[in-house]
Amino acid sequence: MDTYRERAEHFLKHETQFHLGVLPTEQSHPRTTGLAEVLQRDLPAGLRLLQGVDEDVLVASRRVFASAEYAALVAALTAALRRGARICFSGCGATGRLSILLEACWRHAWSGLAARYPELGALAAAQSERVCSIMTGGDYALIRSVENFEDYTSFGRRQVVEAGLARGDVLVAISEGGETSSVIGTILEARERGLEVFFAFNNPAAILSQHIERSRQVIEDPGVTVLDLSSGPMAVAGSTRMQATTAELLAVGMALDQALTALLPTLLPAAVLAGLPETWRQPQDGTARLQDLLADLAAPAAVAAMAAWTTAERDLYAAHGRLTYVAAECLLDIFTDTTERSPTFMMPPFRKCDDRTSPPSWAFVKDPTRPTPAAWSAVLGRAPRCLEWDAALYATLGGPPSTKVQPPRLGQAEILKFQIGCEDDPSRYESAANAAMAVLLTPEATGDGIGTWLAAWARLSRPFQRRLAAVVGPSAPALPGVEAVFHVPCRLVSTPLGLWHRLAVKLVLNTVSTATMGCLGRLTSNWMASVEPTNKKLIDRGSRLIAELAGVDYATACHALHQTVEELAASTRPGQERRSPVAVTIARLRAAPPVRPS
Structure with missing residues (x-):
C-alpha cells in the first residue's frame, strides 16, 4: 500500500470491524450540540452544558450498582484478596491510565497506613503487591500516547504473560468502547491461563455483539463476566476520556474500595481499625456520593472558579505561552488529563529532556519535592513498569512493519527522560x-x-x-506568593482508596481542559475537530467527522483524510507544531468541491 488511495481503499474494504459509527460512544450528544459556540459566547453556560452530560453517568450508576454483575465483581475482588491472589486491571489509552491509577491508589493506601503505623510496614509491603495494572504500551504510554498499539490483540496477550498472571488471579479488563483489540487480547490470554475475568465497557453489549466480532467473542464467553456501564454519547463526540472513564472509575473503583473495606478488619489490629475514619469502615453509596459531588461542582461558586481557571489557561495558550502544573497527590490525575489532550486536541505531546527538536508541550507536570526518578516511583507507588521489546519480539507478535525496522523506545530509561521532578527546566519558562x-x-x-x-x-x-x-475541596487557604487561587468547592469523602478525591479532580480537569480547547477553536460544535488519527479507531472517527462537517459521504471523507495525512507528513518540518489532518481536511473540502478518485 504505497499511496494514500491504496491505504484508504484498504481501510474501507478490509477494516470494516473498525467502522464504529454505530456505537453510542462515537456519536454526538444532542444536548451538547453547539457546545463550542456556547463556550466562546458564554463560558459559564458552556461549562454547565458539559457538566449536564455527567448526569447520564449518575442515572446509569443506579442500574450498575444494583446489578448481579457488579455484586459478582465485588465478591471476586474480595475473595482474591483474602486468599492472597492478585488483581490486575488492564486498559488502553484513558482506561490504561485508569488501570495505573487504580493500582497506584491501592499502593498509596497501604503506604499511607505504614507511614501512620510503622508496625504495619511488612503487612503493607506484602499487600501492596496484590494489585497490578497493564497499560497497553507500558507505563511510557501514561505520559505519551503510543501509536497503533491498541490495534493488536497479541500485544495485550504478551503483557499478561509478562505480568506473570496465573490461575486464581482476577483480571478486570476496561475498555470505553468495548472493542479495543489490545484489551481484548488481555482477556483472551487471561482466559487461557485460568483467571477469573471481568470486562467493563461503556456501549450496550447487544450492539457490540451484533456489530464487532472481536467484542462478541469475549462478551458471549460464559467465562467472562460483563459489566455494561453504558450511559449514552459523550459530551464531546468520541471523547471517552470524559463520561465513559468517569463511569469506569466510579464502578470499578467502588468495587475495589468495597473489597478493601471488607479486607481491613481481617488484617488490621482492632486499635488501628478503630482509629480509621468511619467512611473507611463502611461501604459507601456510590450513587448518592456521585449525586452530591455533581451537585457541588454545578453550584455557582464552583462554576465561577472553573470559568476563571479556564480563562487563565485560554489566555495563556492564546499568547503561545506554556503552563506547568505543580502537584503532589494530584500528579497522576494531571498526567492523565494532560496526556489525553495531545491526541484529542492535536496539542504537542510531552517532550523528553534530550529532545531539542520537538516543540515544547503547552502544559507539563512537576513534583517540586523530588528528583525525577524518585518522583516517578512516588507517583506510581513503585518503579516504572515499561516495555523492553526488541524487533524480533515485535516480529513474533505480528506488529506493524515499523516496529520490526525501528522498535519504539518505550523502556524505563526513556520514561525517565520526562523530567517530572524538581530539576530546573528553562524550556517551561523561556x-x-x-x-x-x-x-x-x-x-x-x-x-x-x-x-x-x-x-x-x-x-x-x-x-x-x-x-x-487551583484548590479542589471544601476550603482553600491563602497561599503565599500566589497571584490567584481558583477554589472549586466540593465535598471530599475519605475512603481507603481516596476514590472521591480522584473523581472530583478528574471531573474538574476534564471540564476545564475541554472548555479551554473549545474556547480556542479546537472543537467544532460538540465534535473533536482537531483529533489526530493515530490508529484505526481514530481513522474511522476522523472520517465520520469529516463526512458530518464537510457534507460528503464516508468513502470520500476517508480518501480525503488519507490524502491529507500523506501531504502533512511530507510538508511538516522538524520542530514545527503539527496540524490536525482532520481539521485540515474539513477546511479543504469546505473550500472546494471534493473529487473522488477513479
Missing part, C-alpha cells in the same frame, strides 16, 4: 508568556506537611512570570 500552577486538594493544602511542599513550590516556581493555584 516563552514570552508562562505560568506555574499549583494543583491541590483541600486536605493536602491544609495538612501538616504543606509548609515543606510550599517551600519546594516557591523554589521551583520562582523563574515563572505568573504563579497560580
Whole structure:
C-alpha cells in the first residue's frame, strides 16, 4: 500500500470491524450540540452544558450498582484478596491510565497506613503487591500516547504473560468502547491461563455483539463476566476520556474500595481499625456520593472558579505561552488529563529532556519535592513498569512493519527522560508568556506537611512570570506568593482508596481542559475537530467527522483524510507544531468541491 488511495481503499474494504459509527460512544450528544459556540459566547453556560452530560453517568450508576454483575465483581475482588491472589486491571489509552491509577491508589493506601503505623510496614509491603495494572504500551504510554498499539490483540496477550498472571488471579479488563483489540487480547490470554475475568465497557453489549466480532467473542464467553456501564454519547463526540472513564472509575473503583473495606478488619489490629475514619469502615453509596459531588461542582461558586481557571489557561495558550502544573497527590490525575489532550486536541505531546527538536508541550507536570526518578516511583507507588521489546519480539507478535525496522523506545530509561521532578527546566519558562500552577486538594493544602511542599513550590516556581493555584475541596487557604487561587468547592469523602478525591479532580480537569480547547477553536460544535488519527479507531472517527462537517459521504471523507495525512507528513518540518489532518481536511473540502478518485 504505497499511496494514500491504496491505504484508504484498504481501510474501507478490509477494516470494516473498525467502522464504529454505530456505537453510542462515537456519536454526538444532542444536548451538547453547539457546545463550542456556547463556550466562546458564554463560558459559564458552556461549562454547565458539559457538566449536564455527567448526569447520564449518575442515572446509569443506579442500574450498575444494583446489578448481579457488579455484586459478582465485588465478591471476586474480595475473595482474591483474602486468599492472597492478585488483581490486575488492564486498559488502553484513558482506561490504561485508569488501570495505573487504580493500582497506584491501592499502593498509596497501604503506604499511607505504614507511614501512620510503622508496625504495619511488612503487612503493607506484602499487600501492596496484590494489585497490578497493564497499560497497553507500558507505563511510557501514561505520559505519551503510543501509536497503533491498541490495534493488536497479541500485544495485550504478551503483557499478561509478562505480568506473570496465573490461575486464581482476577483480571478486570476496561475498555470505553468495548472493542479495543489490545484489551481484548488481555482477556483472551487471561482466559487461557485460568483467571477469573471481568470486562467493563461503556456501549450496550447487544450492539457490540451484533456489530464487532472481536467484542462478541469475549462478551458471549460464559467465562467472562460483563459489566455494561453504558450511559449514552459523550459530551464531546468520541471523547471517552470524559463520561465513559468517569463511569469506569466510579464502578470499578467502588468495587475495589468495597473489597478493601471488607479486607481491613481481617488484617488490621482492632486499635488501628478503630482509629480509621468511619467512611473507611463502611461501604459507601456510590450513587448518592456521585449525586452530591455533581451537585457541588454545578453550584455557582464552583462554576465561577472553573470559568476563571479556564480563562487563565485560554489566555495563556492564546499568547503561545506554556503552563506547568505543580502537584503532589494530584500528579497522576494531571498526567492523565494532560496526556489525553495531545491526541484529542492535536496539542504537542510531552517532550523528553534530550529532545531539542520537538516543540515544547503547552502544559507539563512537576513534583517540586523530588528528583525525577524518585518522583516517578512516588507517583506510581513503585518503579516504572515499561516495555523492553526488541524487533524480533515485535516480529513474533505480528506488529506493524515499523516496529520490526525501528522498535519504539518505550523502556524505563526513556520514561525517565520526562523530567517530572524538581530539576530546573528553562524550556517551561523561556516563552514570552508562562505560568506555574499549583494543583491541590483541600486536605493536602491544609495538612501538616504543606509548609515543606510550599517551600519546594516557591523554589521551583520562582523563574515563572505568573504563579497560580487551583484548590479542589471544601476550603482553600491563602497561599503565599500566589497571584490567584481558583477554589472549586466540593465535598471530599475519605475512603481507603481516596476514590472521591480522584473523581472530583478528574471531573474538574476534564471540564476545564475541554472548555479551554473549545474556547480556542479546537472543537467544532460538540465534535473533536482537531483529533489526530493515530490508529484505526481514530481513522474511522476522523472520517465520520469529516463526512458530518464537510457534507460528503464516508468513502470520500476517508480518501480525503488519507490524502491529507500523506501531504502533512511530507510538508511538516522538524520542530514545527503539527496540524490536525482532520481539521485540515474539513477546511479543504469546505473550500472546494471534493473529487473522488477513479
